[in-house]
Amino acid sequence: MAEAAPGIESHKSIDYRVWDHGPQPSGFTVTDNGADGGLEVSGTCPACHGWTVTPWPYGAVGSKGVLGSLLGRGAPAPTRPAGRRTVYCECGHLHPNRPETAWDYGCGAFWTVELPS
Ligand SMILES: [Zn+2]
Ligand SMILES: [Zn+2]
Numbered sequence: 001m002a003e004a005a006p007g008i009e010s011h012k013s014i015d016y017r018v019w020d021h022g023p024q025p026s027g028f029t030v031t032d033n034g035a036d037g038g039l040e041v042s043g044t045c046p047a048c049h050g051w052t053v054t055p056w057p058y059g060a061v062g063s064k065g066v067l068g069s070l071l072g073r074g075a076p077a078p079t080r081p082a083g084r085r086t087v088y089c090e091c092g093h094l095h096p097n098r099p100e101t102a103w104d105y106g107c108g109a110f111w112t113v114e115l116p117s
Contacts, residue, residue: 011050011091014107016098021046021111023084028113032080035059039080039115041087047109050091056081056115082117086110 028043039056058080089106102108 011093012048013093014048014095016095016102016108017047018108019047019110021109023112023114025114028087030113030115035080041085041113041115043113045089045091045107045109046111047089048091048093048095048107050089050093050106052087052090052092052106054087054090056085082115084112084114087113 024043024046028041031040031042033040036059038058040053041056042051042053044050045052087110088104089109090104091106093106095107098108
């Protein structure tokens with residue numbers, strides 16, 4: 001009956017720290033929700049072990065941009081991001097010593113994930 005998010009029990013309340021964890025070849029799932037939903041990168045943060053989901057919008061956002069108007073009428077085909085992208089921890093926990101200027105909702109760790117093309 002309990003609906004615990006995966007990995008939430010092993011979350012570590014480590015101090016906030018901007019920390020490059022490099023490429024993560026496995027353990028991350030990339031979900032493609034189409035041009036409206038965008039991509040979603042989910043997995044367990046290598047630093048605090050929290051469950052992190054990073055939305056990656058594309059399509060709707062790009063078609064409204066300056067590039068869209070430069071290309072003339074009609075929405076341009078949405079470009080799905082591919083290749084190696086940087087993902088920040090978004091575990092949603094308030095880590096100790098998190099600076100007020102921090103914009104992410106995680107422990108400060110970041111790493112790269114290979115998006116399928
Ligand atoms: Zn965390
Ligand atoms: Zn984290």
